[in-house]
Amino acid sequence: MLIAPIALLLTGCSAAELPRLGLPEAVSDNGHRILSLWQGSWVAALIVGAFVWGLIIWSVIFHRRRGEKIPAQMKYNVPIEILYTVVPFLIVAVLFFFTARDESELIKISPKGTPVHVIHVNGIRWSWQFTYEDLPANTVVTGTPENAPTLYLPQGERVRFDLTTTDVNHSFWIPAFMMKMDLIAGRMNQFEVTPEKLGTYAGKCAELCGRDHSLMLFKVKVVPAAEYKQMVNTLKESAA
């Protein structure tokens, strides 16, 4: 019962932020799913925790030392040993089930023919290259460590990222979207997202890829769908 006020005091977060348990507000469709997986895992952990704390307190109070008499000494208790093998297995199985269920949803790619904006993301030591494949001119924006590129995304429309790398492995991470995916040499990874909230967000590389890994930054701007194409074109001119 003390956990909520203590967490509030320790983190200094507001009552509106508390239910998110440290995660930011969801600004994409994937974010809602990830947030509920995170919250569900916490609820499960707190239930298990409360049960274990209860058992500890119960044994401390009701089985505390009373006099000099040594209690009955036991070596094996098969039912209890089976119980503490089966119960952790069940806990892991439940967590695994929900994680696998959500992961398979998060990496689902829309079937061919669905309108999706395809953006090819290429990792280069040490910046990013974005190719807007759905735009007629195939706009390519290449950043440098000194001049971080901007990635434009349309609000409320489906975007697919095709992730590749020119050199070593990197990882494409937009913390506000609560999701990242590796860029693996020699293959293409993909995921889709629908940005929901207009705004500017930070993006970074989440794989320690070498000397200037910390400079592999980019900006993400979620703009109204009607302005998306126009914004990307401005970007093309400024990046040239």
Ligand SMILES: [Cu+2]
């Ligand atoms: Cu990197």
